[in-house]
Amino acid sequence: MIKGSNVSLGALSEDTGSVLVSLGWGSPTGEGDADVSVLLLDQNGKVRSDTDFYFYNNPVAADGSVQLLGKTPTAHGDEDRISFDLTAVPSDVERIVVAASRYGEARFGELEDVRLTLADGAGEDLLHFAIDDADSVSAIIFGELYRRAEAWKFRAVGQGYATGLAGLATDFGVDIEDDAAAVEAQARESAAADDRADRPAPDPAPTPAPAEETDGRPSAPPTPETAVPAPRRSEDEAGRKKPAARPRTAKKKVTLPKVVKKPLAENDSWRPARLFPVSSLKSDRDRETRATSVLLSVMAQVPEFGRRLTAAFGAPAGRMETFTEVTLPHGDTPRRPDGVIRVERAGKLWTALVETKTNGNALKSDQVQAYMDIAARRGYEAVITVSNDVALEGSPLVDVKVDRRRKHKVGLWHLSWAEVAHQAQLLIRHEGVGNAAHAWLLQELLHYLQHDNSGCHGFQNMGPAWVPVRNGIDDETLCQGDLRALEVVESWERLVRQVCLGLGGELGQKVLPVQRTKRGTDPGARRSGLADRLCADGKLQAELRIEGTPGVLTVTADLRTGKLRTSIEIPAPGQGYPLSWAKRLVRHLSDAPADLHVETLVEGETGGPRGTLERLRPEPADLLPKDGTTRVTGFRLSLLKSMGSTRGNAETGFIRSVDDAVHRFYTTVVIHLDRTTPRQGPSRENTTTSA
Known part of the structure; x- marks a missing residue:
């Protein structure tokens, strides 16, 4: 489709009661990103209420008409998918606007292959729309679904906004909350609530307090374990009606439970009863x-x-x-x-x-x-x-x-x-479900899936080509074009995607493999190129982008040496002095492993001073170039460990060693680094939405 054109969905397919819209883009650096949003509009071209605005803080419609499904990597970059159940869209909704936005100073002109794809209920692509003129805008309306005579049509729009997500939403009648500090206050309130819940609760009040609202959504009713009486309010406070929460475009912070309660078992040999037991599974x-x-x-x-x-x-x-x-x-x-x-x-x-x-x-x-x-x-x-x-x-x-x-x-x-397992983790640990019983069911399901005896713990075999390829690399007999190397590359890609799913579910953040390919590159050709590189240097490499981290996490498996390297490059701050940067970095890494390798990245050279954290702790100045004139551009942090030798998922297997290496590096190193600047929009950009 071209900008401004429209088409009836019924003319393209008979299965359009539900459709899947995918917004995609690529980035030369692999680090470009954007988030999708959807607005339901009435006949006046405005939202009926703030809850008609769907985005990362409000991803699912209560009636199921809209659901943001999250990101998935493709050969050309990221793809963000949205599911629409058009049969469930309320009758007074005339148009559905599909948009995406970037943050701060980021613009769509920095991305490539910006596109929209719409598929029918069977997954067959019906239309494509490429946006080639995205430049200095931070938000784009890709297209809109609209009604005509009880039928749905799609229009390719391609309209840009320089005012970001908040400006776009405001133009359609969404009342944006301009107080960014409210997000921090909400996080502090949540932490204080956890502290209160840890203390013994006083006697319950005769009449339970009504459930409060958080971000416009009713909270779950209090359970006997966590219920605390509401503080007594004055008559003036009781008479004042609580104003409705307005959307915030800054991402909500999720406070995870603190410490798990101490079990009542006499010793570790006692096993809790499980809803889904796995001990009896024999075949x-x-x-x-x-x-x-x-x-x-x-x-x-x-x-x-x-x-x-x-x-x-x-x-x-x-x-x-x-x-x-x-x-x-x-x-x-x-x-x-x-x-x-x-x-x-x-x-x-x-x-x-x-x-x-x-x-x-x-x-x-x-x-x-x-x-x-x-x-x-x-x-x-x-x-x-x-x-x-x-x-x-x-x-x-x-x-x-x-x-x-x-x-x-x-x-x-x-x-x-x-x-x-990833979807179960996101729901029970980060997004929440309807009631405590549902959360318990999901927790039991997750325990079952992650048990070794269930047979459901994910991708677990690098395939029959793994051992011959390793042997070929050791004795230098593996030649480019060998199909076994291609099989290993495909297995490696599956493993990396699974590691991203596991880590993303635990963190409640997007974790995606970075694809550094040119527009139009065939996935098969890309994997063939990686297979040739494996034959030449004996290494498998992947890059993971974890939301909120200051750089891209790199995983390298060197099949010649049998070592796994996990690393991250941190850019130098825009202000201050190199010595201050080095001291601050070492201070932040006070709890990191002593064998962490730290290397200074310098301009115009392959590498600067380096050393282990154990050696650098007393003397951070050793990270600075000796001549004092070379410009420091950043730091590279790396951990090395031996990789598993077998192709499977056993304790000594390669798959488990990669998963353990990534999790160890994140939890012991990356988590201590400065977070990236909170994502904000340009003019209202200190705003955040909660719907």
């Missing part, structure tokens, strides 16, 4: 059957979780029921998919067949093909595969044939167990 079939039932039952009982996992697959927001071991006719031999998901909304059914694998077992193409055929014949919408493997762009896990002559289209989607 792969047992693991597969129980894992399917556990996952599907929790999806049905915790609406936030079920919706989170299925929204990207085109499922509407509605009543969900799940089933296992269903028998469906298929020729002479009936088929029994591992599970079925059904969602009912307004009398219409959305159905997906589920095929599950655990313990590293591979999906079978003939099985998935049979389920695709059954789904097409019976009018089902999707087939969802779940396994330990992580899907890569342009490299499908299973090959299936789609009969294009069939009018009904079926979407084929994949979930890794690591993604399932």
Whole structure:
């Protein structure tokens, strides 16, 4: 599409009750980023209320019509996805604006390949819109969905805003909170509440206090363990109505629970009773059957979780029921998919067949093909595969044939167990669910998935090419073009994505692999180039961008030396003196490992002074160039450790050693560094929104 053009969604596909909009961009440095937002507008072109503004602080509509699904890496950069259930959009909403924004002094002109893609409920791309003239703007309206005669159309807009997210939202009637300090006050209030909850609670008041509102959302009702009486208010205070919270465009801070309560067990041999036990699992079939039932039952009982996992697959927001071991006719031999998901909304059914694998077992193409055929014949919408493997762009896990002559289209989607655990972690540890029972169910699910005996603990095998490639690198017989090197590169990419999911779920922050590729680069060609580099220098390398950190975290596996290096480069501050920078850095790293390597980055040279933290602690000045004239541009921090030798996920395996190295580096080094400047918009940029 070109700017200003429009098209009817019904003319492109018959499956547009739900659509998936993806906003994407790339960056030459791999560090460029933006966030998406959605506004629901009435016939006057304004939001009906502040809650019609959906962004990182308000990502999900209560009716399921809008859900921000977060970022996913692609071959060309990042892609931010939004799920729309158009059948659930209120009748008085005329237009849906889709936008994205950057922070502070960042502008869209620094990004490349800025684009929008819209797909139907089966995942088939319907339209593309590229924005080539983004320059000095910090926010862009990519496009809008709008109603015409009870049908939905899409218009390519491409309009830029120099006033950022806050300015864009204000133009559409959102009342922005201009007090940025309120975010800090909220964090302090939350911390104080934790302190009060740790103290013994006084006798409860005869009448419980009404639930307070935080950021415009009602909080969960108090439980007997945490309830404290509300402070007595004067008559004047009681008579004053609390003003409604206004949106803040600064990101909300999540305060995690403090210390876990001391268990009542007499000793460590006592094990708590689990809702989903794993001790009795003896065979792969047992693991597969129980894992399917556990996952599907929790999806049905915790609406936030079920919706989170299925929204990207085109499922509407509605009543969900799940089933296992269903028998469906298929020729002479009936088929029994591992599970079925059904969602009912307004009398219409959305159905997906589920095929599950655990313990590293591979999906079978003939099985998935049979389920695709059954789904097409019976009018089902999707087939969802779940396994330990992580899907890569342009490299499908299973090959299936789609009969294009069939009018009904079926979407084929994949979930890794690591993604399932990631979504559960985000909900219970950072975003919250409807009630305490739902949180407990998700916690039990997470405990089950992470147990070694469940078979669901993620990608766990570097593949049969791992040992031959390592041997070939050791004896220098591995040649460029060897397909086994390509297999190892693909496995490495899957491992890195899984590490990002695990760390992101724990932190509640975006953790994404950096893709440094030119626009239009084919994913297969990119991986072939990495395979040739592996043959030449014997190294696998990946870069991770963690939201809020001052640099990109680099992981390098040197297969020649058997060492893993995790590192981060910190740019020098814009003001001050090098000696002050060195002292401050060493002071911030007071709790970091003594064997941390610190290297000074200098202008025009390959490297400056370096040393271990143990040696530099008494003399930070040793980090400065001796001539006193060379300009210091930053510092590189690195940790080295031995990598696992086997291809699997055992204690001595390569996969676990990489995961442990990244987590150790972040928790012992990166967490102590100065955070990046809080993201702000330009003129109202000290604003933040909470909806």
